[in-house]
Each structure stands twice: as structure tokens, then as C-alpha cells.
Amino acid sequence: MMHPKQMVLLACFYICVVILTLTMAQTITNKTSTITKGANVTKPGCPKQCGNVTVPYPFGIGSGCAYNSEFEIDCDIYINGSQKAFIRKDNIVVYGISDAELRVSCDYGWRCYNSTEPNEAMVSIEFSESSPYSFSALNKFTVVGCDDYGSILGPNNFEYGCNVSCTSKEDVMNGGECMGKGCCQKQIPKGLKYYSTTMSSTRNHTDVLSFNLCGYAFLGEADSFHFRGLPDLGDDYTVDIFYERLKATVPIVLDWAIGNLTCTQALKREDYACSKNSECVDSDTGLGGYRCSCNTGYHGNPYLNQGCQDIDECADPSTNTCEKICTNTPGSFYCSCPDGYTDDGSKDGRSCIPPNNQFPWIKFSLGIGIGFICLVVGVTWLYFIINKRKLVKGREKFFQQNGGLLLKHRMSSKESGVEETKIFTAEELKKATNNYADDRILGRGGNGIVYKGVLDDTRIVAIKKSRIVDESQIDQFINEVVILTQINHRNVVRLFGCCLEDEVPLLVYEYVSEGNLFEHIHNQRGAGWLTWQNRLRIAAEIATTLAYLHSFASMPIIHRDVKSANILIDNVYTAKVADFGASRLIPLDQTRVATLVLGTTGYLDPEYFRTSQLTEKSDVYSFGVVLAELLTGLKSIFKDRNNVQKNLADYFVSSVNNNCLFQILDRVLQEENLEQLQKMAELVKNCLLPLGEERPTMKEVAIELEGLRKLTGISSFNQQRQGDNDQDEPVTYTVPIDSIPPN
Known part of the structure; x- marks a missing residue:
């Protein structure tokens, strides 16, 4: 039975997984930002949307709608009616625009070894000195393969290399972190405006061709790429399939800024981009430039005239701390109490105290105590009910997952001997092996472990437990049960039964003491x-x-x-x-x-x-x-x-x-x-x-x-x-x- 603390930790884990998944999806499509909030986000008469991408000023769709030509976005309509946004000058697909970043399509280099001469295609992206874009440090240079060296080259002889190696499928079976076994990643510096990839191999994949034909090198958002192991290295995994996965889930993050001046320098110029009720923020890329942000208490587009509008904190109770009376002011609010009440009226302070107040401490304490007892009893009862249901559902799930329905079908078809197979419970075998203790291990194999067990009737048995089970192993498991129950021979190891209630199926054999x-x-x-x-x-x-x-x-x-x-x-x-x-x-x-x-x-x-x-x-x-x-x-x-x-x-x-x-x-x-x-x-x-x-x-x-x-x-x-x-x-x-x- 699961401990209550374990239940809480498990629930928190699933909540975190859901939040991270939703956050990544929102980042790829249209990242939320303050410049997309408010009534007006574009210049008057200019389109706001291109497909599912919101295009706020200083960006703009078409000529005259952007701060300058560097911020112009093209919106192309495809045959099926869908729209895609592009950076006009660089013809790069845009997935989302936020206060300081753009998320754009990812491209990659590759090198394949399924012929006598390796095939390859490298990639390079370069922004001009006047371009407002540079590659964000949120990106990482990633190399995927099993016998590959990839490097990223930039201006001023900048170079970072990444080496990957693996000798067997087991090295990368379950994927995981990019630590050199099938995948590696390198951080890039801020302010990079140009990069190109190169790739090479020590042995041209000759030792790994059976499960890895190609190596890949690309720049992309580090948090969006998760190495999946063999599915990313499969022997029939084509370049196009890998590219489609990157294009759908892994963007390149670009930092952007206005011009190349600091805030102090830009304030002196007539083309200063920040509007009223906003502040200037220097870019941290090291290339100069600045961005604008609405002051505290305002929201909207700080680059448009009257773009930063006052937030009415009193209209939404969740945005103020007042208990009784809230009064909105430009950029802020203040709390007060009705006549006759004292103190500041803020929930963070002493709230509003009525005259001659005598707090009913006895009633309050009794209510809190009774409520707490009821809560504990209710939670405990609910815990046992839920845990019992989970246990039953878990056993049903494992029964079906481990071929129980197929075994029932074999039994209903009255195949010889199958009906005589004993179905052990998970608890019986757990007890027989002393909870699968290490001192009960008879042997280990590539697919599982064999334990020595003592049943309640004192019979000594050998219990075969698989490490992991996939569909092919389930078929082998059912096949072995059916075969052995049809054999009655002194020189064949006897099968006593099986267990289908555990995470993996178990077979119970007669114990043969002298090894193989x-x-x-x-x-x-x-x-x-x-x-x-x-x-x-x-x-x-x-x-x-x-x-x-x-x-x-x-x-x-x-x-x-x-x-x-x-x-x-x-x-x-x-x-x-x-x-x-x-x-x-x-x-x-x-x-x-x-x-x-x-x-x-x-x-x-x-x-x-x-x-x-x-x-x-x-x-x-x-x-x-x-x-x-x-x-x-x-x-x-x-x-x-x-x-x-x-x-x-x-x-x-x-x-x-x-x-x-x-x-x-x-x-x-x-x-x-x-x-x-x-x-x-x-x-x-x-x-x-x-x-x-x-x-x-x-x-x-x-x-x-x-x-x-x-x-x-x-x-x-x-x-x-x-x-x-x-x-x-x-x-x-x-x-x-x-x-x-x-x-």
C-alpha cells in the first residue's frame, strides 16, 4: 500500500509534467507577453494576426506597419488556406513573438552513412550587423548520433564542438540527458549573429550502422528538445522524419532589440521608441540596443502612442489587497475602510477593525478543532477508498497488459493442459521470495531475474521475473505457458503456474538445483x-x-x-x-x-x-x-x-x-x-x-x-x-x- 507522502509526491510529479507540457506548447505557438495585451497591439489599420501568431508593434505585417524594415513580417497564405509568418529580410518562419524574444523555425545539418560515400547537408544562418536579431543563450548546440563530431562555427573564429559515441543499442535504449551517449549539447554565448554547422565521423558509423545511419547537428531551444534514445537513432529513421519532429517541437530562440544604442543614448534622439508610461530597458546581449516596458500598474504595447494603459486593480479582487474599499489611481490603487472602522483596510496589514470588536476566540477555536478532525477523518477515509480502487484497477490493468485476455482465450478454446495452469497472486510470490530479496536470486539474464521461492505448501520453486515487457515478450510469455502445459516429460522443466497481477508477468517452475x-x-x-x-x-x-x-x-x-x-x-x-x-x-x-x-x-x-x-x-x-x-x-x-x-x-x-x-x-x-x-x-x-x-x-x-x-x-x-x-x-x-x- 502506498504511503500518503508518496501519494502527494506522485500527484505533484504528474502536475509538474502537465504544467511543463502546456508551457512548451504555448512557447512554440504564441508566447504570452505584455505587448500583446490591451486593446491595441498594432499600428492603426495594420493586421494583428498571421495564422496563430500575434504580430505586435514594433513588428508589423506589410510595409508601413513596422518600426522599420528590419521588423517587417510577411504573411503567406498556402493552398489549404493556412497562414505562416516570416521575417521578411531573412525568410525565416516565425512561431511566436514576445517582449524580448522571437521563436522561429529550426534547421539542421546532417550526415548519413548508408552508402559507400557519406551524404551530408550542413546549415548556416547569418543576420546582418543592422539586424535587431541575435541567437539567444536559451538555445544550445545539439549533436545526435553514435559516431559523430559536430561543431558550430561563428564570427571571430568562434567554435564549439560536441562529440557523441555509443557502441550498442543499450547505451541509448531509454534516451535521457544529452551527456555524450547518443546526444550531447553545448551552450552558446549571447549576442551571436551567425552560425554554421560542420560534421565528421571517426569510423563512418561502421560499428553502429545496424541501429544508426545518420548524425544530426542543430541549434535550438534547450528546454524544448528531449532526447528519446533509439527512436531518434533508428535504422529506418530518415532525415525528413527527424526534421519534421524538430520543426514541430524545437524552435530557435532569437533575442531582439531596437537599434544599437543604449537607453541613455536613445533618450536624446527623436526616434526614441518608448511611449508615455513606459520605461527603457537596455539589451543584455552585449550588442547594444534597447527594449521598452510598460511601467508598474500599466499594461499594453509600450511602443505605440498611448499604448500603455492603466490597470484598474480595483475591478478584479485578485489584483488588489483591499478588504473593504479599493480606490484606483493611475498606475496603482489604495485601500480604505468605511466610516467607524480603523486601520489601513489592507489584507496584508491589520485590515478593517470594527468599533468595540470582541473576537469570539472560544467559538473560533472549537470550530477550527472540529473542522480539522472532520478533515482528517474524511481525508483518511477517502485515501483508503481511492487506494483500494487503484489497487483493483492496477491489477486489472496488469492482467490485461500481461496477456491475461489472451491466456483466457487459450483456456476457453480448451487447449490441452492450459486449464490446469495455476494462477498465483502477486502477494503469494512476493511472500515466497521474501519480497524478491537479493539473497534469493538464482541467476540474472538479459531479459530478467530468476528467484528461489518457497510456497505456502513448502514446495521450493524457481520464479522467473522479466525486467521489462513489451508486446513481443508478452507473446513469448503466453507461448511458453501454452507449450509447457502440454508437455508431460520427466526431462522437461515443469511449469507450476504464472502470475499476471504484477507489473511484469512471472512464471513459476520446479526448482532445479545444480544450474545449467x-x-x-x-x-x-x-x-x-x-x-x-x-x-x-x-x-x-x-x-x-x-x-x-x-x-x-x-x-x-x-x-x-x-x-x-x-x-x-x-x-x-x-x-x-x-x-x-x-x-x-x-x-x-x-x-x-x-x-x-x-x-x-x-x-x-x-x-x-x-x-x-x-x-x-x-x-x-x-x-x-x-x-x-x-x-x-x-x-x-x-x-x-x-x-x-x-x-x-x-x-x-x-x-x-x-x-x-x-x-x-x-x-x-x-x-x-x-x-x-x-x-x-x-x-x-x-x-x-x-x-x-x-x-x-x-x-x-x-x-x-x-x-x-x-x-x-x-x-x-x-x-x-x-x-x-x-x-x-x-x-x-x-x-x-x-x-x-x-x-
Whole structure:
């Protein structure tokens, strides 16, 4: 349950987000200013609006409506009837005009690397010395990309550079601040009247082309640009799309001023621009010039004759502090009290005190106390009601977000086994994992964390919790639930149920205590038990299980991600196949299905990768890589003595073809029967054949492995252990090969 302080902070956060969003939108379109308030904002007979842009004097639409030609605004009408305002001399689109600033359209430079020769387009903007405009310090120079250096050049050899770099999508996955990972920003000085951009790249994007083709450099209002991460670097993100986003949301802010004289100098001239009831303000850009502002108590356009009008503070109670009587004066007001009352009549003072006043302190105190108690009781009751409703709505939202409706649909269609899946509550799993404590973590992966949990019925389970969930992962989650509930096999990790009430879906599996085969092969957990006989037994168990999935399940199942990390080892060193998130059900009347390529580098069937046609032979190839791992002790992708990265499948086949099998065998196996090892190597080679139709089926692989096991004289690992240990040792379950139906 959320603490009341947390509720207040959360409410404040959402209010701030709304205020900032509305403020940015108002800034882009038509920023509020004192020169746009009042009855008259333009010279008599001159247009006031161009589209949604108010054009106040000293600016003007058309000749004779502006202070001088530098302030003239053109208003063009497009075919669809919309209007756009332009600075006449510089042909720059105007989004809004305020007391000291203009917001105008943003342009940018770019450099793209999707061909042998980079394409690029740079940008430059220059205002003349007599121009009233200069680039505001509210702007920042921004560079977006992953292998880019951008610089902004100005007069007097002014230059600022910005360097961006990132090596993977994860560096910029969620965007954020422009601190050099995908985006950087530099402040510019005040008074800049000219700039141009240049761009270059260290490696021409060769390391990042898969997710970033182009780099961008532009000048724009810092508060309006928010780096979004990958959406701003996408591999199909064109120059035009990025420009449309900048044009719609990120303006350039221009400072403006009258002439280049100070207020003291301008007061002596006949063309002094400030009218009656206004004051002169020196420009702070360092270029000279001034602006005008209505005096306190006045509003309107200080550049027009009689443009600054008195504000009647007494007409609006919110603009004065009087309790009883308010009297308006030019530029101000004063408060007073009726006859018989004393004091100044101001709410900020002692207000108006009636004669012979005796304040009812007792009644006042009782009223305040009772009112406070009622307020506390009401707020507390309202808090619990709202919090309960939020909890229910939150669970409903997460249920739908995590695929609950899809799972219900699968259940209503009576797919085999789905109705038996237990739906755990969020509270059950939170209790089972001691609120997901760090000491309950069994392992971490790229997509989530696996926790050890103890249910109320004392069962020990493994709880898989994703880090983040998108639509594709929801599909994988539902797919894994449906697949696992249709499998009843001792060598497949059992699924107990799932939870859909949390922010991310959770899966609850049986607990397998000894990690995965990858850790044992590569000695991360110590692999003293991995003798030749035990490696052969593990291989046979996996092969028998995959053959069962391909031929014996109610609907054939292709695992699609067979690898040593997905083979778990229990406390009696029996193999269990896990992670069916990428698996596919294959209708009985089909032998292949076109699908999105999923799998793990080093284990992925090259024919499947090339054609997107998934068949059971894709699992055969991946299993062949696992067998090569068992024989060599090498990883699927490894580096040789010369630090050159190699693919184990290609390396193994090449070694067998060149009669170099003995040199690549794991040290533990080099004293075993070479004839058996060669037969195993030939089986691996056949599993790794380029064409799927030439590879054996998993049933044929399982039969051959069982034959090799009989040659060793040991039918199972536990039979060997029973000769040395107590007879109470559990017996490893192995599916008989004759239980697998023919194809």
C-alpha cells in the first residue's frame, strides 16, 4: 500500500509534467507577453494576426506597419488556406513573438552513412550587423548520433564542438540527458549573429550502422528538445522524419532589440521608441540596443502612442489587497475602510477593525478543532477508498497488459493442459521470495531475474521475473505457458503456474538445483562428474526429450533455442530442457513453418536463418552444437590462441574432416575409447550438415546415442552410482527409446 507522502509526491510529479507540457506548447505557438495585451497591439489599420501568431508593434505585417524594415513580417497564405509568418529580410518562419524574444523555425545539418560515400547537408544562418536579431543563450548546440563530431562555427573564429559515441543499442535504449551517449549539447554565448554547422565521423558509423545511419547537428531551444534514445537513432529513421519532429517541437530562440544604442543614448534622439508610461530597458546581449516596458500598474504595447494603459486593480479582487474599499489611481490603487472602522483596510496589514470588536476566540477555536478532525477523518477515509480502487484497477490493468485476455482465450478454446495452469497472486510470490530479496536470486539474464521461492505448501520453486515487457515478450510469455502445459516429460522443466497481477508477468517452475549444462561444461560450477559416460548420458537424455517433443507430443513442438544454457541439471545430475519462450507448435499436417528467426548466435541453424523456414531439423543443428560442446569443452563462439573469434560448429566439422579430432577433444576425454569418440564426432558432423533434409531426425540421433551408451557398458549414471553409494539414491528417469513413435 502506498504511503500518503508518496501519494502527494506522485500527484505533484504528474502536475509538474502537465504544467511543463502546456508551457512548451504555448512557447512554440504564441508566447504570452505584455505587448500583446490591451486593446491595441498594432499600428492603426495594420493586421494583428498571421495564422496563430500575434504580430505586435514594433513588428508589423506589410510595409508601413513596422518600426522599420528590419521588423517587417510577411504573411503567406498556402493552398489549404493556412497562414505562416516570416521575417521578411531573412525568410525565416516565425512561431511566436514576445517582449524580448522571437521563436522561429529550426534547421539542421546532417550526415548519413548508408552508402559507400557519406551524404551530408550542413546549415548556416547569418543576420546582418543592422539586424535587431541575435541567437539567444536559451538555445544550445545539439549533436545526435553514435559516431559523430559536430561543431558550430561563428564570427571571430568562434567554435564549439560536441562529440557523441555509443557502441550498442543499450547505451541509448531509454534516451535521457544529452551527456555524450547518443546526444550531447553545448551552450552558446549571447549576442551571436551567425552560425554554421560542420560534421565528421571517426569510423563512418561502421560499428553502429545496424541501429544508426545518420548524425544530426542543430541549434535550438534547450528546454524544448528531449532526447528519446533509439527512436531518434533508428535504422529506418530518415532525415525528413527527424526534421519534421524538430520543426514541430524545437524552435530557435532569437533575442531582439531596437537599434544599437543604449537607453541613455536613445533618450536624446527623436526616434526614441518608448511611449508615455513606459520605461527603457537596455539589451543584455552585449550588442547594444534597447527594449521598452510598460511601467508598474500599466499594461499594453509600450511602443505605440498611448499604448500603455492603466490597470484598474480595483475591478478584479485578485489584483488588489483591499478588504473593504479599493480606490484606483493611475498606475496603482489604495485601500480604505468605511466610516467607524480603523486601520489601513489592507489584507496584508491589520485590515478593517470594527468599533468595540470582541473576537469570539472560544467559538473560533472549537470550530477550527472540529473542522480539522472532520478533515482528517474524511481525508483518511477517502485515501483508503481511492487506494483500494487503484489497487483493483492496477491489477486489472496488469492482467490485461500481461496477456491475461489472451491466456483466457487459450483456456476457453480448451487447449490441452492450459486449464490446469495455476494462477498465483502477486502477494503469494512476493511472500515466497521474501519480497524478491537479493539473497534469493538464482541467476540474472538479459531479459530478467530468476528467484528461489518457497510456497505456502513448502514446495521450493524457481520464479522467473522479466525486467521489462513489451508486446513481443508478452507473446513469448503466453507461448511458453501454452507449450509447457502440454508437455508431460520427466526431462522437461515443469511449469507450476504464472502470475499476471504484477507489473511484469512471472512464471513459476520446479526448482532445479545444480544450474545449467553450460556452467558445468565450462567449469563455472566445477565439472568433476562430467566423465565420458556422464556426458554421453546427458546427450542421450536431451536427444530423447527433443525426439519426444518432435514426435510424441499431442502437437509437434520445435524448441527453437536449444543450447547448453537451456539444459538444467538437477540434484542427481539429470538433464532437464528449459526455456520454451521461443518454441513453436507445428500442426500435424505441416513439416515446416515460416516464422521470424529467433535463437542464439552460435547455435542457430544457418538454413533457418537464411530461409526463415523453421523445421525440426533446426533443433537437430542446435543439438549438434551442444554435442560439440560436450566433446570439446569449447563455447559455441570462442577465441583461438591467436585471439581470433571462431564458430564452434564450423571449427568442429573442419577438424573432423582434417582428421584432427583428437587435438580438439576436451582434456578429460583424451584417454577414452577413440572409436566411440569418432562415432560421436560423426554423429555431430551429421547434425551440423548445411541442408536440413540431410541431417538425421532427433529420434535417429537418440537411437544412435543409446547405442553408444550400450557400448560403454553403462546404461545410466545412477546405475554406476548405486554400486558405490547407498541403495536409497534416487534413480535417473530416461524415456525408453522405443516409446518414441515413428515419424
